[in-house]
Amino acid sequence: MHLGKQIRLERILNRDTRRAIIVPLDHGVSVGPLSGLTDMRQTLSRIATGGANAVVMHKGLVRCGHRGSGPDIGLIIHLSASTALSPYPNAKTLVASVEEALRLGADGVSVHVNLGDENERMMLEDMGQVSATAASWGVPMLAMMYARGPKVPNEYDPDVVAHCARVGVELGADVVKVPYTGDMDSFQRVIDACCIPVVIAGGPKMDSVRAVLQMVSDSISAGGAGLSMGRNIFQAEDPQALLKAMHGIVHDDVSVEQAMETLGHVG
Template sequence: MQIGKSVRIERIINRNTGRTIIVPMDHGVSVGPLKGLRNMRRAVNDMVKGGANAVLMHKGLVRCSHREEGGDVGLIVHLSASTSLSPTPNAKTLVGTVEDGLRLGADAVSVHVNLGDETESKMLSDLGEVASAATSWGVPVLAMVYARGPKIKDEFDPEVVAHCARMGEELGADIVKVSYTGNVETFGEVVDGCCIPVVIAGGPKLDSTRDFLQMVSDSITAGGAGLSVGRNVFQHKNRVRLVQALHKIVHEDVSVDDALKYIGE
């Protein structure tokens, strides 16, 4: 691996544990200014206080959230987008470049691909193009890969999720983000079929903090490398303490019960 990429990847993945807590904040393009993301500087500050490894956002938000003092956090600039107002919301298109990310001080870039969508071929081409450019610059790539389309009966099917993870790996991603399959055994099969770090997505906002922490803990037990979760983190009523609890689970192997006590629930 190039030395530049090695240095940058250690800014988003803990070098001692090989795991990471990434908090995506790219939702505004898709659905508008969500609760929890209206004040971006405050949102990023809270993630840093909790001990997140990285935040992820579109290029235009970096100027609204740059931190001038306090702790540090990795920055991932997201390069693809669509909106919920579109007749084809699952069709992601590139809206930035690796060079855009570098100019903003990014430690990595990310691309979203929805396998099974009618525009899958274009999204695959985009991921391949970004991965090639990122390799030239020594920049890590996070691929967010989901199965969403007419032929997809169950996007959480272990074989489908494993296909998503393997695709990201084979097209040059350095980290892949996929849906959690629901249990340790099946997610372990996803991880076993991929030689790069696999992190889980959060999916819809969960009502139970315990369920969320249990999902994260189980994914770690299965060999996963952590999480890349947005709404279940930044919309939590006590998000700083939640991230601190996630840090305990992901990087210190603390139990879910102990992590809940740490939050006060």
């Protein structure tokens, strides 16, 4: 592997566990300034102090969150975008380049592909181009892979998720992000077909902290490499405390019960 890529990957994946807690903060483009994404310096400070390994941001947001003090955190620049206002919200297009990401000090880049969408071929073409450019610069690529389209009745179907993950692997991703399939056995089948780290998405904000932590724990038990969750973290009552609990599960292999105790919750 390119030495530069190895060095950058260690700013995203914990070098001892080879796992990661990634917090996407790119929602402002797709759905607007959600709660938790207004004061970016405060949000980033909480996320970094809580123990996250990296954040995902669009290029223009970096200047809003740069702190100049506090714990360091890995930076992944998201290159894909679409908005909920579009008649084609699942059709992602490239809005930044690998070179722009490097100029911003990024440790990696990410792309989002919705398999099954009518514009799938263009998203795959974009991913292929980014993969080639990122490889030439030694920049890790995170592939966010989902199945969303008229031929996809259930995007959480294990076979569908496994297909998404495998496309990410075969088109050159260094880390792939997919939805959790709902149980350890089916998710292990997803993992077994991948030779790169697989992290789970968070999806819509969940009502129960325990449910979030249980999903993270189960994915790790199945062989997953951690998580890439946004709203379930930055919209939490105490994002910093939640991240510390997640850190215990992802990097220290503590149980959900032990993690809940660090939050002050019982049961």
